[in-house]
Amino acid sequence: MSLAQDPRAMAEIELGAAPGEAPRPTPRPRGRDGLVRGLLGNGKAVAGLVILAVFAAVALLAPVIAPGDPNLIQGLGAQPPSPEHLLGTTAKGQDVLALNIWGARSSLFVGFTVGILATLVGLLVGLASAYLGKTVDNLLSLVTNVFLLLPGLPLLVILAAFLPQGLGTVIVVLVITGWAGSARVLRSQALSIRGKDFVAAAQVSGESSLRIMFREMLPNMASIVMSTLLACVIFGIGAQAGLEFLGLGDISTISWGTNLYWASNDGALLTGSWWVFLPPGVCIALVAFALALVNYGVDETTNPRLRKPRRRVSPTAPTPVAGVDIADETKEERR
């Protein structure tokens, strides 16, 4: 690839240095260090991380911020927001703010657990498919495709209806319906790494299969694993809320989803008590949004081509000449 197309390439090519410049480029931080540092410099990622941190803090500090059992009836039913109840009360008379603060715990916990487990299963399937040969690949791909084709929601409903109620069930059910998507993505990335010479070189050196999969291939997949993880967490949070809204989750726990369930059950939609169903919805949306922002940040950090160019030069403009005003050039374009 010529320098004209990939400015990043020039950082890796040793040009005779311009006078005064250091002869050897300083080593760029690689792997995890590089990713973290890059993320912290990226506006979108920082915004997302901040929002997530706030929610995490709220969830962890729930006993401190909203002491007591949120299920207890604390006031008159269906009261709009007021100084004592900042988000009003539910139809039964519970404090909406407390319910949602405590709800963060379950929602975030289940969301992240599902995300991590689904990614893990997908990763194992993907790596195994890519590395362990055609037969294993065909078999695992068949299984993956079956799970992808099965309609998610009916499957969720059926599984949830038959298994005993509880958070464990919710997690299991969501992982079962959610792993296939990440498996497919991770498999294709793993396959492209499998074809690289350094994997063959590791084999020729005598490395064991497990070591090759986890110490040679996996580290090269870091950014896509991260993206998949974030996507799975979003799925976990949303799907959990969906399940619980249908009443198929664990009704006895407090989460944003069950809050929505009770909101609908107790007729908050009918009575127009927006303060009951809006907060859980907004929380879910905000967390999903924050995760998406971090995802964009990861993409931009690992793929410098996605970064916004400093100057507003159109990609089809002719090469600028020093001293000639660029604004004139871009004006030409719009004719």
Place this chain on the structure above:
Amino acid sequence: MSAQTPVMSIRGLEKTFPIGGMLSRGRVRALGGVDLDIAPGEIVALVGESGSGKSTLARCLARLEQPSGGSLLFEGRDILRQEPRRASRSYRSAVQMIFQDPFGSLNPVHRVGHFLERPLRLHDAVSGRAELENAKRRLMEKVDLPAELLDRYPHELSGGQRQRIAIARALAVNPRLILADEPTSMLDVSVRIGVLNLMRTLCEQQGISMLYITHDLASARYLADRIVVMFAGEFVEGGEAMTLLAHPQHPYTRLLISAVPDPRRRGAFDPRERAQLRREVLKPVSCPFEGRSDTPCSRDAAVFHTVSESPEHWVRCGLYAPPSDAPGTALELPDTIEGATPA
């Protein structure tokens, strides 16, 4: 040549690849049955264009691919029978490979030291931290690189340096045979000779055999003791390097020689001569050895004649044409030359 057991002895090695998915099946014969002996300490160049099967042969020897047929004798041991599924640790420590792409053969997430450490550890070449560090330094010295590079990442090194690391990695296990798959074709021109010289020196000093795979006849002549020419999955000619290039017998060899860019050559390129050579390769009508060789000519079986002036020099019978399912037979016949059929 001495009567030592060859380091590597191949008989009838074949490899066919199935193509297409589950519904449509086709086959590509990458390697027809080939025979080859490599003596200890010898450098053999395997020359051919893309699709000739040379890389497939190397990958079979490196046990990265499973051959579809034939036998492989390493220092006399029938490898495919003794270790049919996975290569043993002892095989891996005896047969090593250097890959074509210096950018791709080193894992970008590891430091240079890692590539030397793993083989040293895997094959119990060292015990203890101190010995390990010493061994790494010695390897770096052997390939003329400063020890400071051990802490760098591959992307901080130039192509030539990376390829030297790849050579050091191969040397770490004290191999008997190194398979070098086009080791210099992706390097800058000015560093190629250095790498070739390094490989030659190391082989001579340590008695390592090498199978040097290339499409570049000039570097094959420079580096190798023997040259074997390959086309469409078959060997077509082989012999001592200088004699073979001075007196090429097979039309494909002559075609390759005529195609080597040579600024010292003054004669112009003659497309008719080229087209004629191609016709001889793909649609042979006669064999120059007909009636002159102990082995009778055959259109069907792969027959090799020996050149009487130098018995080490053998040529495939001129009557034999490669089958149509072998890749690399799509040599274009130029359409403007009369008598030539379009590709």
Place this chain on the structure above:
Amino acid sequence: MSAPLLEVEDLSVEYVTDTRTVRAVDRVSFTVGEGEVFGLAGESGCGKSTIANAILRLLRDPAVIAGGSIRFRGTDVLAFDHERLREFRWRQVAMVFQSAMNSLNPVMTIGDQIADIYTTHDRISKKEALRRSGDLLDLVGIPHDRLRSYPHQLSGGMRQRVVIAMATALRPPLLIMDEPTTALDVVVQQEIMAQIKDLQRELGFAVLFITHDMSLMVELSDRMAVMYAGRFVETARAQAVFEEPSHPYTRALMNAFPPMSGPRTRLRGLGEGVRFRDIPDLVSVGPGHWAAPIADDVPSSEASR
């Protein structure tokens, strides 16, 4: 001696990023005459492709032409406005890019792609354009029925011939070829080179030929230049550069080709750690032969292995 076709004087191209500015091309000057083949040799990263792209103003952000001038038949290319640049590209100067054969549109037939050139630039009917496309294929020895083929149905060598034909479609006086044969096998490479020579003799265009394959370059070029790290180190008639290289870098490059005849002697390449810094301007070392003098700190016998 007629006026030069292309005149590049003191050209500098920089890549300006947030972290640093890199000079990819540093005060380079050369001329290409009408009908001449000028070779630009150098290894990866030396800036030769950058020069080629700069002539057509194709370099993208963050590249900037930082200084110097490019004149084509006397007119200043760098002063062109958008309209004139469109006129200039392909009609006056055409380019065969690296791996061009892989950048043919996979979903259009060859005929359509060639016809596109004519319908866009000459504004003629599609039928007429297809007829001319057939004539073009004749020039490179490809049968007319291939007009209906898709790129993947042609071999690599044929695709490259199509691309070269496309570059000559509007009969530009200057053709820039950036590594036209790199991805091809040796035998096909020679054929393409012969094709280019034939075309050049027949149509009379000049060629700016860029490659790292020194032996190809010496075979094809009339004059050539050797580049290193954005600067020229030597320029002369091709045979002169090959037979009497003056600068150590040129010598290393010419030495890097083991001969096909004669005794086998150990060659010396360029050592691993050798770098040339602050390359001075060229001085004359013979008739029509210019080379950069060696600075004091470069060892006269370069490290070799």
